Amino acid sequence: MAASVRLLTRRVVRLCQRRFNVTCVSGPGQQSCRGFSDAAGDRSTHFGFETVPEEEKAKRVYKVFENVAQKYDIMNDAMSFGIHRLWKDALLHIMHPQPGARLLDVAGGTGDIAFRFMDYIHSQQEKQERLRVQSMQTPSWQDISDKYSTEDEGGPQESTAVICDINKEMLKVGKQKAESMGVSAGLSWVVGDAEELPFDDDQFDIYTIAFGIRNVTHIDQALQEALRVLKPGGRFMCLEFSKVTNPVLARLYDAYSFQIIPALGEVIAGDWKSYQYLVESIRKFPDQEEFKGMIEDAGFYRVQYYNLTGGVVALHSGFKL
Amino acid sequence: MFYNVLRRLAIEAGSVQRYVNSTAHIRRVGAVCVSVRRFTDVKDGAQPPFDASLLQVLVCPLSKKPLRYEAETNELINEELGIAYPIIDGIPNMIPQEARLIQKDADASNTSQQK
Numbered sequence: 001m002a003a004s005v006r007l008l009t010r011r012v013v014r015l016c017q018r019r020f021n022v023t024c025v026s027g028p029g030q031q032s033c034r035g036f037s038d039a040a041g042d043r044s045t046h047f048g049f050e051t052v053p054e055e056e057k058a059k060r061v062y063k064v065f066e067n068v069a070q071k072y073d074i075m076n077d078a079m080s081f082g083i084h085r086l087w088k089d090a091l092l093h094i095m096h097p098q099p100g101a102r103l104l105d106v107a108g109g110t111g112d113i114a115f116r117f118m119d120y121i122h123s124q125q126e127k128q129e130r131l132r133v134q135s136m137q138t139p140s141w142q143d144i145s146d147k148y149s150t151e152d153e154g155g156p157q158e159s160t161a162v163i164c165d166i167n168k169e170m171l172k173v174g175k176q177k178a179e180s181m182g183v184s185a186g187l188s189w190v191v192g193d194a195e196e197l198p199f200d201d202d203q204f205d206i207y208t209i210a211f212g213i214r215n216v217t218h219i220d221q222a223l224q225e226a227l228r229v230l231k232p233g234g235r236f237m238c239l240e241f242s243k244v245t246n247p248v249l250a251r252l253y254d255a256y257s258f259q260i261i262p263a264l265g266e267v268i269a270g271d272w273k274s275y276q277y278l279v280e281s282i283r284k285f286p287d288q289e290e291f292k293g294m295i296e297d298a299g300f301y302r303v304q305y306y307n308l309t310g311g312v313v314a315l316h317s318g319f320k321l
Numbered sequence: 322m323f324y325n326v327l328r329r330l331a332i333e334a335g336s337v338q339r340y341v342n343s344t345a346h347i348r349r350v351g352a353v354c355v356s357v358r359r360f361t362d363v364k365d366g367a368q369p370p371f372d373a374s375l376l377q378v379l380v381c382p383l384s385k386k387p388l389r390y391e392a393e394t395n396e397l398i399n400e401e402l403g404i405a406y407p408i409i410d411g412i413p414n415m416i417p418q419e420a421r422l423i424q425k426d427a428d429a430s431n432t433s434q435q436k
Contacts, residue, residue, distance in 0.1 A: 160374075162375075162378060166416065168409065168412070168414065171412055172410065172412070175410070175411075175412065188374070188375045188378070189411070189412045190375070190379065190412065190413055190415055191412055191413065191414040191415055191416060191419075192382065192415040192416065193382065193415075193416055193417075196382040196383070196417065197382065198379050198380055198381065198382040198413075198415035199378055199379065199380060200378070200380045200385060200387075201385075203378060
């Protein structure tokens with residue numbers, strides 16, 4: 001009986017070993033198969049809290065902004081109680097552009113940043129003009145002859161702003177706004193992809209992307225392109241929703257985001273899902289430190305961020321040297 | 322009694338559905354009216370002129386080479402790759418998928434212009 005038991009146990013052990021070997025062989029085999037399918041381009045990314053294939057994300061983001069384009073500015077005011085204007089003004093103040101600077105506003109859509117940029121440049125020019133007039137109260141003959149020889153006081157190069165967006169509808173709304181406000185001078189509108197910008201190297205002094213980079217499928221590619229088109233010494237500036245640092249404010253912000261914003265979207269723009277995507281995409285975006293790391297990896301120097309409104313919005317800035 | 326209630330419910334639901342459909346239709350018709358108005362505006366005045374100063378900044382997103390502006394077809398042409406980017410409402414469309422191949426058919430360009 002002992003012998004038969006021993007035989008039995010030996011057979012069982014051999015069976016178990018065989019099964020174990022089989023699973024061992026299939027295990028890495030399966031993994032390698034999975035790896036192969038990943039390499040074949042089956043990668044997925046996040047669209048809000050959903051997981052979607054990468055090609056689909058760009059299309060769905062396009063549809064979101066196509067739907068909300070007409071009501072985009074009104075919704076911004078309603079959702080942020082007009083505070084988004086302060087955020088954009090803060091961006092301009094920190095940017096402090098000088099006359100002659102060239103701006104590229106990516107994902108600029110309705111053109112808020114570009115309009116503010118042109119206003120700021122004009123007020124800077126007026127200030128410089130005033131200072132120049134003050135200092136020339138008693139001009140020498142040299143100054144008078146110089147003044148007659150130069151044609152324009154705008155400086156050697158006029159400031160221009162190029163607004164680039166992947167979505168035609170948003171650009172159309174922005175262009176109409178510019179024409180109705182009468183501020184079209186110096187503005188150019190281009191439909192382009194942030195991951196593949198249609199601009200040559202070393203072209204712009206300032207690159208801004210305001211509330212647009214979280215919608216880009218490959219953020220690192222967008223950062224690489226930003227580095228490429230900036231002149232050496234150029235500045236990269238990114239306004240984006242980020243992690244709220246204060247826990248009490250965070251709770252309130254979450255409740256507000258998930259309960260009220262989509263409802264506002266439904267009432268004002270007739271589109272619940274687009275604004276649901278908006279608040280979800282904010283949660284999926286990396287936080288301040290992680291994004292700072294991504295910008296540094298792309299090759300920018302002196303990267304720093306400013307938290308606005310307690311971390312609701314973060315302004316990241318880096319230089320190309 | 323329950324039958325009456327169910328019947329009332331069904332009728333109400335049906336009327337709500339019809340209302341929803343009619344508002345959607347009105348919105349769509351409104352959109353069509355607006356787009357028709359915009360089309361007539363464009364027809365009355367000439368096509369908004371393309372800003373030639375943009376040409377100094379724009380390059381082909383694929384090859385990063387400068388482009389040539391073609392006034393007749395209102396397109397930006399990359400000779401090397403043989404593709405043309407359309408200009409709509411004075412705004413150039415520099416998305417590679419939206420460009421058309423010059424030599425081949427328009428249909429072939431949409432399928433072969435994969436990124």
